[in-house]
Amino acid sequence: MANEKAVYEQLILPVETRMMRTIWRIVRQDQLAEDTLQDAMAIIWRKRNHIQQHPNPSALILKICLNCAYDSLRKRHRLRRQQDLTKLTASVIKARNNASQDLEQKQIVAEILNAIGRLPRKQALAVLMRIVQEQSYDVIAKSIGCSETTARIHVSRGRKRLSQWLVHLQSSSSKESQND
Amino acid sequence: MDDLLKQVFQDDLPPEIERRMKNQFIQFKENIERADQESDRTSRIIWQRFFKPISWDWLRWVIRKEVMAFSSMIMIIVGGFLHVSGHHNAMAKTLSFLNTSVSISNQVQEAKSMECKMQVTAEDGLHLTYTIRWFSPEMTRADVYEGEIAIKSLWVAGPEIVVADYINTTYHKYQSLEQIEDHEFMAVMGFLSPERLAAAIYKEWEPRQYRKNDQIQKGTYVYLNDGGKVALEMTVDMNTNLPVRIKKFAFDPTRTADAYELTMEAQFSWDKLNSPQHLIPQSQRDNLGAKDILKIRS
Numbered sequence: 409m410a411n412e413k414a415v416y417e418q419l420i421l422p423v424e425t426r427m428m429r430t431i432w433r434i435v436r437q438d439q440l441a442e443d444t445l446q447d448a449m450a451i452i453w454r455k456r457n458h459i460q461q462h463p464n465p466s467a468l469i470l471k472i473c474l475n476c477a478y479d480s481l482r483k484r485h486r487l488r489r490q491q492d493l494t495k496l497t498a499s500v501i502k503a504r505n506n507a508s509q510d511l512e513q514k515q516i517v518a519e520i521l522n523a524i525g526r527l528p529r530k531q532a533l534a535v536l537m538r539i540v541q542e543q544s545y546d547v548i549a550k551s552i553g554c555s556e557t558t559a560r561i562h563v564s565r566g567r568k569r570l571s572q573w574l575v576h577l578q579s580s581s582s583k584e585s586q587n588d
Numbered sequence: 589m590d591d592l593l594k595q596v597f598q599d600d601l602p603p604e605i606e607r608r609m610k611n612q613f614i615q616f617k618e619n620i621e622r623a624d625q626e627s628d629r630t631s632r633i634i635w636q637r638f639f640k641p642i643s644w645d646w647l648r649w650v651i652r653k654e655v656m657a658f659s660s661m662i663m664i665i666v667g668g669f670l671h672v673s674g675h676h677n678a679m680a681k682t683l684s685f686l687n688t689s690v691s692i693s694n695q696v697q698e699a700k701s702m703e704c705k706m707q708v709t710a711e712d713g714l715h716l717t718y719t720i721r722w723f724s725p726e727m728t729r730a731d732v733y734e735g736e737i738a739i740k741s742l743w744v745a746g747p748e749i750v751v752a753d754y755i756n757t758t759y760h761k762y763q764s765l766e767q768i769e770d771h772e773f774m775a776v777m778g779f780l781s782p783e784r785l786a787a788a789i790y791k792e793w794e795p796r797q798y799r800k801n802d803q804i805q806k807g808t809y810v811y812l813n814d815g816g817k818v819a820l821e822m823t824v825d826m827n828t829n830l831p832v833r834i835k836k837f838a839f840d841p842t843r844t845a846d847a848y849e850l851t852m853e854a855q856f857s858w859d860k861l862n863s864p865q866h867l868i869p870q871s872q873r874d875n876l877g878a879k880d881i882l883k884i885r886s
Binding site: 412413416420424428429431432433434438441442445446449453516517520521535536539540567570571574577 | 589590592593594596597598599600601602604605606608609610612613616617620621623624
């Protein structure tokens with residue numbers, strides 16, 4: 409039974425750093441990132457036999473991490489929505505009174521995270537793997553379990569939706585870059 | 589869009605959080621190693637205890653002809669002694685009572701409707717009277733009376749539970765029976781649905797004595813408390829196996845040591861069609877107001 413340790417060393421050890429960074433890049437909240445990592449490890453360990461047989465175990469592990477991060481984003485979005493409903497007026501007034509650049513930046517980040525959380529799971533994963541992790545379409549396809557063409561479609565549709573939802577942010581960021 | 593996303597999802601894991609996450613990996617690895625060691629140890633113990641040849645020595649001794657013959661003789665003698673002395677009755681009685689409990693419980697569980705009139709002696713000496721009606725397994729109405737006056741009503745209709753207080757002219761909705769705060773209903777919680785009463789009969793009440801009355805086709809099961817005193821009596825219709833009367837007794841500490849008083853008596857009528865007027869009309873259920881519900885007072 410000592411091979412459990414060997415399984416860990418074979419599967420998880422080489423990608424520990426990438427797992428942490430992948431989760432952090434998406435979740436961006438300390439406690440939530442730790443919880444997400446724990447969830448991801450539990451899933452990876454439960455599916456370790458399946459992962460071992462996968463043609464690209466590291467990509468599958470990172471996909472599980474992204475999946476858990478996506479779930480955390482949606483969870484965070486739900487919690488935020490509940491709070492907003494109960495304290496809607498107060499938070500709006502406070503935000504308007506303290507409209508500093510820092511707060512604006514935080515709002516942009518929150519808006520993008522929410523938009524990613526609104527995407528269908530496969531589109532969100534494909535976009536994150538392509539843009540954040542810079543994975544090839546071949547790897548994305550193998551991780552999600554679809555053909556390379558379908559992976560391209562997921563990325564393209566995800567990008568398109570994000571562009572539609574976040575069009576106001578794109579224009580403001582391009583203005584900023586022009587000013588710089 | 590890609591630049592914006594890359595900017596937001598930039599690779600900037602703070603060192604403090606990285607350290608904490610690394611600790612998670614270390615803990616996870618330690619747990620795996622511990623589980624490995626425990627698993628090895630358990631396997632070793634199981635092997636040592638059961639599969640080592642020395643463990644089977646006793647079996648070799650047991651299956652010797654002389655030992656088996658002697659054991660058989662002893663068992664025949666003990667069996668004969670139990671048969672003659674009548675001790676077998678205790679076992680048979682227990683099995684019979686268990687069978688009865690299951691049978692009564694099943695009948696209660698399957699009952700379509702029921703009306704129960706119950707009189708309860710409260711701790712302050714006052715008497716409360718209850719009328720409990722089951723319309724179906726998930727629809728119940730319970731009314732509490734002080735003398736002739738109805739003071740409270742409880743409706744259970746699936747997930748909806750409503751309590752109306754006629755004295756204070758208030759009503760409350762609850763999500764579960766456990767949330768109800770009106771103490772008047774605490775005494776009758778076990779009678780509010782076929783499932784609850786069936787569970788009490790099967791799981792909590794263990795009959796110890798049985799008195800049969802062939803003339804009226806009824807039998808009474810007696811349940812004792814830990815002190816060996818009569819705590820409850822349930823009279824059952826022998827044809828239907830449904831309870832027709834339940835009496836509960838409690839110790840009165842203000843009197844002599846053996847003073848057990850009747851604290852509750854319930855009379856049951858089974859499968860009696862209850863009029864739907866006793867239920868809250870469906871149309872009013874969603875928008876109940878105190879005035880509406882008080883109109884429903886029977």
